Amino acid sequence: MESVQAIKQRFGIIGDDPKLNRAVEKAIQVAPTDISVLVTGESGVGKESIPKIIHALSHRKHGKYIAVNCGAIPEGTIDSELFGHEKGAFTGATQTRNGYFEVADGGTIFLDEVGELPLPTQVRLLRVLENGEFIKVGSSKVQKTNVRIVAATNINMFESIQKEKFREDLYYRLSTVEINLPPLRERKDDIHLLFRKFASDFGLKYKMPTIKLEDDAVALLQKYRWGGNIRQLRNIAEQISVLEQTRIISVENLRHYLPDVGSNLPAIISDKKKEGDFSNEREILYKVLFDMKNDLNDLKKLTLKLMQEGDSKQVQDENEGLIQKIYGNSGDDIDEADIDEDELNVLQIPQKNSDTARQEEKDKYYFAEEIEEEETLSLQDKELELIKKSLERHSGKRKAAAEELGISERTLYRKIKQYNL
Numbered sequence: 021m022e023s024v025q026a027i028k029q030r031f032g033i034i035g036d037d038p039k040l041n042r043a044v045e046k047a048i049q050v051a052p053t054d055i056s057v058l059v060t061g062e063s064g065v066g067k068e069s070i071p072k073i074i075h076a077l078s079h080r081k082h083g084k085y086i087a088v089n090c091g092a093i094p095e096g097t098i099d100s101e102l103f104g105h106e107k108g109a110f111t112g113a114t115q116t117r118n119g120y121f122e123v124a125d126g127g128t129i130f131l132d133e134v135g136e137l138p139l140p141t142q143v144r145l146l147r148v149l150e151n152g153e154f155i156k157v158g159s160s161k162v163q164k165t166n167v168r169i170v171a172a173t174n175i176n177m178f179e180s181i182q183k184e185k186f187r188e189d190l191y192y193r194l195s196t197v198e199i200n201l202p203p204l205r206e207r208k209d210d211i212h213l214l215f216r217k218f219a220s221d222f223g224l225k226y227k228m229p230t231i232k233l234e235d236d237a238v239a240l241l242q243k244y245r246w247g248g249n250i251r252q253l254r255n256i257a258e259q260i261s262v263l264e265q266t267r268i269i270s271v272e273n274l275r276h277y278l279p280d281v282g283s284n285l286p287a288i289i290s291d292k293k294k295e296g297d298f299s300n301e302r303e304i305l306y307k308v309l310f311d312m313k314n315d316l317n318d319l320k321k322l323t324l325k326l327m328q329e330g331d332s333k334q335v336q337d338e339n340e341g342l343i344q345k346i347y348g349n350s351g352d353d354i355d356e357a358d359i360d361e362d363e364l365n366v367l368q369i370p371q372k373n374s375d376t377a378r379q380e381e382k383d384k385y386y387f388a389e390e391i392e393e394e395e396t397l398s399l400q401d402k403e404l405e406l407i408k409k410s411l412e413r414h415s416g417k418r419k420a421a422a423e424e425l426g427i428s429e430r431t432l433y434r435k436i437k438q439y440n441l
Contacts, residue, residue, distance in 0.1 A: 024044050031073055032069075034217050037210050044070075047073045047074050048073065059173075061174065061201035061202070064204075071087070071172070083124070083128065084123060087129075090134055099141055103122075106157065110157070124167050125165045128169075131171040131172070132172050149169065149193045203249055204250055208242045214254075215257055218253065219260075222258050222262070237269050256278070406425065
């Protein structure tokens, strides 16, 4: 069995980080078996190297190796790509086509971004993993295949399972052995090694002297977070190799190529943002509206209870009239009652002062306009009186009056028209 260092050199893997070495070591150990492997890690860490190692060191090394990017194939054609189709199975199927699982029989299939597979395709893949059987699209004939499946993903599979976007049984069949590749920011000692390798490669490619970094630039390079990992580091090395006239790169020159270099805080990345954006927002909106309805009903019940708790017969009589005015003849059944929010804003219910509270302990709320003389309590009369006073106070300016009353100008205009003010 080849050593870890020999395998890394053979497959162009640079670095001596313990986590990286452990990942390569696990790939070497599982290669001779037919165990399914799931490679995890952030985008750009080099996950595609692991399935190549596994295939090259397995007994299938003389068979075909096919890499499939599941996220790049449209949902409508993924089944045809993987399992093939019969002639006439769908519009445009002018001839029979063999899928990857049929072509790679006896070899290895690498399913990159396996977390992007649609649920119907996941069911088909599970069947292949369990008994090696699949059916072409548009066919009823069961076919057998003998392939080794190595999958990779950069998403959190447990979150995807909880959101029912990935089958739990398929996850456990794929991840018999899980190999995780660390992000570049956790391999600080490897960053400069990788940069030097990329700089040397681009110097040869573009027939230019190889760029070199000053010590301060190396420190900045190692301190940077590298959200795009090795892929981003390679791009930066290529940009500098092509654009910089001087071959000795200072820290000032390097800063121009590192976006947001001033912030070393972890980036907040929502890997679920892209899925279900509109449905999630719609669900939140429905919940808010439902909660608002419940709150309004609770407020109505509370108001009714407070009105019914008055000690004084006069207060009870006055409140009874107001209850009937607001809720109709029945004050008990108010769950589905409709209340105009602007109408409620006209009616204020502040707390009583301490002197009257001592005499009427249970009667805790009263109306904003204190009744100084005996009169019949009518909601419409009070509303009309409040509107008149507000308009007089603001010299007929509807906008200012509406703001004082806590209603919209449109509602105030409707009330003025209704009362012929």
